[in-house]
Amino acid sequence: MEFSGRHKSARFDDALFKGVTFFFALLVVLLMVFIFIILLKESMPAIRQFGLGFLYTNEWDPVQQRFGALSAVYGTVVSSIIAIVIAVPVSLGIAVFLTEMAPKRLRVPVGTAIELLASIPSIIYGMWGLFVFAPFLAEHVEPLLIRYLGFLPLFRGTPLGIGMLPAGFILAIMIIPFISSVTRDIFLMVPPMLKESGYGMGATKWEVIKNIVIPFARSGILGAVILGLGRALGETMAVTFVIGNSHSISASLIDPATTISATLANEFTEAVEDIYLSGLVELGLLLFFITFVALALAKLMISRFSYKGERIG
Amino acid sequence: MNSDNKKCNFHYSARRAVNFAALGASLLSALFGIFFLFWILKDVVVSGFPAINAAFFTELPSPPGVEGGGLANALLGTLMITVIATVIGVPSGILAGTYLSEYGRKSRFAFAVRFLSDILVSAPSIVVGVFVYAILVKPFKGFSAIAGAVSLAIIMLPVVVRTAEEMLKLVPDSTREAALALGAPHWKVTVHIVYRGALRGIITGVMLAVARVSGETAPLLFTSFNNSFWNFKLTEPTATLTVSIFNYAMGPYEDWHQKAWGAALLITVLVLSITIISRLIVRGRTQQ
Amino acid sequence: MRRLIAVFTIALFLTAGIVCGASAAVINGAGATFPYPLYARWSFDYAKTTGLKLNYQSIGSGGGIKQIRSKTVDFGASDAPLTARELAEYGLIQFPMAIGGVVPVVNIKGVTAGQLKLTPSALAGIYLGEITRWNDKRIAEINPGLGLPDEAITVVHRSDGSGTTWIFTNYLAKVSKGWEKKAGFGTSVSWPAGVGGKGNEGVATYVKRMPNTIGYVEFAYALQNKLVHVKLENRGKKFIEPTAASFAAAGQGADWKGTPGFSVILTDQPGKDAWPIAGATFILVYKNPDDCVSAKSVLDFFDWSYKNGAASARALDYVAIPKNVYDIMEESWAKEIKCGGKPLWKM
Numbered sequence: 001m002e003f004s005g006r007h008k009s010a011r012f013d014d015a016l017f018k019g020v021t022f023f024f025a026l027l028v029v030l031l032m033v034f035i036f037i038i039l040l041k042e043s044m045p046a047i048r049q050f051g052l053g054f055l056y057t058n059e060w061d062p063v064q065q066r067f068g069a070l071s072a073v074y075g076t077v078v079s080s081i082i083a084i085v086i087a088v089p090v091s092l093g094i095a096v097f098l099t100e101m102a103p104k105r106l107r108v109p110v111g112t113a114i115e116l117l118a119s120i121p122s123i124i125y126g127m128w129g130l131f132v133f134a135p136f137l138a139e140h141v142e143p144l145l146i147r148y149l150g151f152l153p154l155f156r157g158t159p160l161g162i163g164m165l166p167a168g169f170i171l172a173i174m175i176i177p178f179i180s181s182v183t184r185d186i187f188l189m190v191p192p193m194l195k196e197s198g199y200g201m202g203a204t205k206w207e208v209i210k211n212i213v214i215p216f217a218r219s220g221i222l223g224a225v226i227l228g229l230g231r232a233l234g235e236t237m238a239v240t241f242v243i244g245n246s247h248s249i250s251a252s253l254i255d256p257a258t259t260i261s262a263t264l265a266n267e268f269t270e271a272v273e274d275i276y277l278s279g280l281v282e283l284g285l286l287l288f289f290i291t292f293v294a295l296a297l298a299k300l301m302i303s304r305f306s307y308k309g310e311r312i313g
Numbered sequence: 314m315n316s317d318n319k320k321c322n323f324h325y326s327a328r329r330a331v332n333f334a335a336l337g338a339s340l341l342s343a344l345f346g347i348f349f350l351f352w353i354l355k356d357v358v359v360s361g362f363p364a365i366n367a368a369f370f371t372e373l374p375s376p377p378g379v380e381g382g383g384l385a386n387a388l389l390g391t392l393m394i395t396v397i398a399t400v401i402g403v404p405s406g407i408l409a410g411t412y413l414s415e416y417g418r419k420s421r422f423a424f425a426v427r428f429l430s431d432i433l434v435s436a437p438s439i440v441v442g443v444f445v446y447a448i449l450v451k452p453f454k455g456f457s458a459i460a461g462a463v464s465l466a467i468i469m470l471p472v473v474v475r476t477a478e479e480m481l482k483l484v485p486d487s488t489r490e491a492a493l494a495l496g497a498p499h500w501k502v503t504v505h506i507v508y509r510g511a512l513r514g515i516i517t518g519v520m521l522a523v524a525r526v527s528g529e530t531a532p533l534l535f536t537s538f539n540n541s542f543w544n545f546k547l548t549e550p551t552a553t554l555t556v557s558i559f560n561y562a563m564g565p566y567e568d569w570h571q572k573a574w575g576a577a578l579l580i581t582v583l584v585l586s587i588t589i590i591s592r593l594i595v596r597g598r599t600q601q
Numbered sequence: 602m603r604r605l606i607a608v609f610t611i612a613l614f615l616t617a618g619i620v621c622g623a624s625a626a627v628i629n630g631a632g633a634t635f636p637y638p639l640y641a642r643w644s645f646d647y648a649k650t651t652g653l654k655l656n657y658q659s660i661g662s663g664g665g666i667k668q669i670r671s672k673t674v675d676f677g678a679s680d681a682p683l684t685a686r687e688l689a690e691y692g693l694i695q696f697p698m699a700i701g702g703v704v705p706v707v708n709i710k711g712v713t714a715g716q717l718k719l720t721p722s723a724l725a726g727i728y729l730g731e732i733t734r735w736n737d738k739r740i741a742e743i744n745p746g747l748g749l750p751d752e753a754i755t756v757v758h759r760s761d762g763s764g765t766t767w768i769f770t771n772y773l774a775k776v777s778k779g780w781e782k783k784a785g786f787g788t789s790v791s792w793p794a795g796v797g798g799k800g801n802e803g804v805a806t807y808v809k810r811m812p813n814t815i816g817y818v819e820f821a822y823a824l825q826n827k828l829v830h831v832k833l834e835n836r837g838k839k840f841i842e843p844t845a846a847s848f849a850a851a852g853q854g855a856d857w858k859g860t861p862g863f864s865v866i867l868t869d870q871p872g873k874d875a876w877p878i879a880g881a882t883f884i885l886v887y888k889n890p891d892d893c894v895s896a897k898s899v900l901d902f903f904d905w906s907y908k909n910g911a912a913s914a915r916a917l918d919y920v921a922i923p924k925n926v927y928d929i930m931e932e933s934w935a936k937e938i939k940c941g942g943k944p945l946w947k948m
Binding site: 060 | 631660666668670755760762784785787788790792795806810811813
């Protein structure tokens with residue numbers, strides 16, 4: 001390393017290096033903008049033809065070439081809500097277990113095991129869901145749901161093992177590691193002083209968690225939940241295998257449905273007419289927009305908690 | 314630590330019962346997660362293991378009805394596409410991360426880059442596939458390995474940007490100042506001192522990013538497509554393990570399902586071991 | 602720094618070199634799932650004897666049409682014939698490669714292959730969602746003695762664009778006014794009822810896996826999966842078993858020569874032994890291809906397959922196109938496919 005002299009060339013090199021790093025940082029911004037622009041451009045024909053009606057009509061008719069996003073949006077949102085309803089309590093439980101309950105020796109292995117769930121590729125979830133979990137649900141779980149909860153329209157239908165509920169359940173398993181790891185980190189940031197003073201007043205562990213830790217971490221937890229929601233909304237392969245791919249809106253959670261991502265995976269290479277393809281890209285744009293908003297919200301809430309960015313892995 | 318046995322009145326035992334139930338529920342939650350991890354892994358191993366044999370690693374897929382064959386080309390395709398994606402995504406990500414940690418720091422622009430990276434990390438990967446189809450497949454008239462690699466690189470980029478930044482930030486400013494005081498130019502300090510200090514962390518981040526993209530399917534469906542033969546050209550469609558799993562799992566033949574499970578086992582072992590190894594590296598560092 | 606720049610430059614050149622150095626050696630085709638086993642087999646044998654590679658991926662007929670139109674592949678394959686007008690508009694020609702049949706398949710406890718009989722109106726009723734239980738009178742009265750269960754029918758259809766769907770819905774629209782009005786026909790339609798599976802494979806998997814289902818798949822998939830097919834009533838009021846012979850019977854009456862662009866539709870044919878849901882599967886190529894070398898290779902492959910692949914077609918339960926159709930086809934290659942103004946194919 002020649003550290004001395006050649007100031008001019010060094011200054012030039014410095015500027016060049018800074019320029020190069022700046023360029024790549026800019027690339028991230030440009031990429032985002034570019035994705036939006038390209039999706040918008042490709043979906044213009046559909047936007048022009050269907051207008052706002054695309055958002056609230058339920059028709060998905062490639063023959064008549066009339067497209068509406070409602071059933072796909074409905075499936076995307078409902079399957080994600082099911083996932084959140086299942087995943088949030090479980091993830092909070094895991095975070096509590098890892099921070100307050102588990103003996104020190106167990107924390108790392110249990111924490112790692114949960115996080116490994118996040119690194120299983122989504123296609124594996126899909127395949128396992130179709131071959132193992134769906135038959136299991138169809139034989140053992142859904143008949144019981146139909147028999148005992150069938151008075152609710154939510155649980156009427158044929159036990160197929162594929163549909164909205166199975167998709168939501170698999171999504172829940174997939175997002176649990178994300179929500180629980182962010183929540184755990186946030187729990188760890190609760191000042192010990194606060195907790196100690198709770199214990200000092202004779203509170204039980206659960207009371208400290210309920211009345212001190214959770215209120216303190218509320219916005220961070222909400223952020224973690226929305227982060228999980230963002231993941232669930234955009235998940236493709238796992239859902240495509242188990243949701244049943246049906247463009248209809250049914251009150252029953254047992255019935256097959258579809259999501260935006262499953263529709264894209266199934267139909268994107270197949271769409272012949274330009275307007276069909278354009279409608280599919282518009283769906284993609286819609287999904288990108290929805291997840292963008294959800295993730296931006298999550299990010300803002302977590303960063304308010306002075307938590308920097310998503311944990312990776 | 315809070316148990317106070319003197320106050321054994323009814324009210325307190327009710328509270329203790331609630332406490333017990335709540336903690337029990339948290340234990341159950343952890344067991345729930347671990348249960349599914351092992352259930353999935355068990356099925357992948359049990360169903361995938363019989364498919365793993367020499368032919369699986371050396372032969373091309375056989376047509377329906379012809380016994381035997383393997384997924385050697387898909388294995389190579391996955392390696393090739395992941396390596397190219399890494400070659401594109403990792404340097405770009407590290408350089409962008411360098412800007413955030415060394416130059417941008419608290420500027421508005423750096424904030425925007427961080428914000429958008431965090432969003433891109435979780436952006437739906439299928440949309441990335443649609444995007445790359447529009448910019449690389451349609452205009453150049455053909456599915457290609459390079460299109461698949463670019464979509465994986467796009468998915469990788471934000472992950473690397475954020476990890477690189479975090480890891481570079483861990484290098485104390487005093488180190489930078491010491492080197493700068495010796496008269497070294499800023500870029501040299503970054504390349505020779507800061508990068509070296511953050512090397513282990515960056516490698517870990519890169520490994521995690523590689524693990525993440527090597528299991529991706531959705532963005533490859535309409536970019537790298539599929540191929541029933543060997544392909545060594547970047548401009549031709551290429552088979553990958555994950556797309557093969559998708560096609561085979563949806564297929565009717567028992568033999569295909571078996572191969573899909575085999576590929577699933579392979580990719581799972583690959584991804585999990587990269588994840589675990591990188592975790593061990595991280596732990597090694599924090600214990601130092 | 603200079604070293605860094607140098608490394609970057611070299612890397613860039615290397616990448617560029619790999620990208621540009623490539624030339625076409627593999628023929629890429631995509632489309633219909635129906636002939637997939639056949640083309641995969643032919644391609645396997647072709648590669649063994651000639652060393653030339655043809656990569657065929659079954660992504661559905663809709664996909665085949667779209668990908669050839671956006672020129673991402675060298676040929677497309679579709680079970681749904683394009684009309685002569687569409688062919689002219691896109692600058693494509695099509696030719697048939699094989700004849701096959703679409704077969705309704707069921708999974709009902711105790712019912713074996715060929716036992717269940719269905720009339721066109723019963724089949725349409727099921728797919729319209731009007732007949733919802735297996736013991737419905739409209740099914741029971743044509744199947745006396747077959748103990749059909751009191752269970753809900755789960756209808757399985759394709760979730761993707763597909764020529765199999767085209768043939769199937771084309772048939773339903775011909776035999777049922779209600780279907781024509783409500784759903785129409787196409788490579789994918791707005792289904793009144795049911796679950797969607799991706800590809801023939803997807804439908805086969807669902808029907809195999811779930812009790813009390815009915816689906817429709819291409820015949821070879823039904824056989825490969827040992828699915829339970831039904832007997833269907835044809836125009837001659839005869840219940841027909843799906844076989845290679847009954848598909849060929851449907852192809853016999855068709856006017857191959859007089860139909861422009863080979864757009865022959867083989868559903869609901871009058872022949873007394875004709876299977877009612879039959880269809881041909883087509884290859885689509887450009888009339889004036891940009892890449893003449895690949896275009897010629899495509900024709901070479903199908904020419905080879907016609908001459909050498911009849912036995913493997915039979916083994917996989919496909920009906921190869923008759924000699925007279927092949928002759929008309931070769932004539933149209935020689936007449937219509939041109940490269941730089943010169944005919945690409947010499948007879």
